[in-house]
Amino acid sequence: MRIIKSPKQIRLLPLRKHHFAKAERLLRYVTARRLEVAARYVDVIVLTRRRRCRRRVVLAGQQRRQCAFLFLGRSHSPIKRNIIERRLTGRPFLRDDEFNKSWELVNFSEVKPIKKKTYINAIKRSLHGRNRLLFIVGINSGLRVSDLLKLKVGDLRGDYVQIREGKTGKTKKFALNDAIKKAVKELVPADASDDDFAFPSRKGGGKKALSRQQAYNILNEAVERAGLSDKIGAIGTHSMRKAWAYAAYQNGTPMPLLMKALNHASQRETLRYIGVEQEQIDEVHAQVNL
Structure with missing residues (x-):
């Protein structure tokens, strides 16, 4: 597991309008150095820090070089967030202080060629x-x-x-x-x-x-x-x-x-x-x- 503690480690770029189709709302286009994008659909969770508003962002696994789509979901209740977190990562949800301070990327693997x-x-x-x-x-x-x-x-x-x-x-x-x-x-x-x-x-x-x-x-x-x-x-x-x-x-x-x-x-x-x-x-x- 890799923790990105500083927002300076991620560079956010604005998205075009047509990218909003596949989720509730599409937050940002993210490019992280040395970030390998997964091929699985929900393998990466990014927790963002905002004033008066805590939102969970889930990375869709569509391969796009070293770029990734970030999908913004609405704020969930603590109970619902806990259920989602357990389902995706198999462990308890982060405490509020951790939620506000960290960007977390769950391990995922690089897309492979079909060799045989x-x-x-x-x-x-x-x-x-x-x-x-x-x-x-x-x-x-x-x-x-x-x-x-x-x-x-x-x-x-x-x-x-x-x-x-x-x-x-x-x-x-x-x-x-x-x-x-x-x-x-x-x-x-x-x-x-x-x-x-x-x-x-x-x-x-x-x-x-x-x-x-x-x-x-x-x-x-x-x-x-x-x-x-x-x-x-x-x-x-x-x-x-x-x-x-x-x-x-x-x-x-x-x-x-x-x-x-x-x-x-x-x-x-x-x-x-x-x-x-x-x-x-x-x-x-x-x-x-x-």
Whole structure:
């Protein structure tokens, strides 16, 4: 458990209006140095200090680099707060003086890549239609989920995909492999227009793309149905991109090429991103027997 005692350790940034949709109210956009964002939905509790008003803030677990959404709930009675605290952390609620003085982050883990092909196939079998297509394109393209969800049907009907990355603003072009082409042929309706979203949301009558939260829910529910929640670890939408990068590394892709595909500045960043650095450390410890 890590206690952040000073508000100077957290930098708060104002949010845009459309971010208020998913909770009672959305308080702030927070960036904390060395903070790894969880993939689980409620893994982090932040207790804020305010005059005449004590409010509890819960961090949603959607992976977003080193940023996080903070959801502001209304003030609860001491009894209700105690129940919520026990449910989330398995321990009694903080005393009032601790509540007013501390920002508390409960331990959580980093989003992991899906490394084993047997796990990938099990997740595929638990998905159908649009959701299956989303997963197959996600693990075979290496796109960030924000770019993945913007794809149109016409983008997937050719031999190449060319997009402008939302994060970097750079143009990215890559070839569609056989797995994606087969999935598009089987799962995209023949009468679908090229201008339709490849992964439409049912809420907008097909005129809107899936949201990041919807994609996150789809992936996590599939992992649970496949019985892999305990085996894979923390899962998020970024796990698909990490799975692609890990498979490319295992297939012998030169590191400079993989770094360029992921837009990473260093080899260490790439190894850490796909979880290889920790594997190498574990292997060293396993081999040294004194």
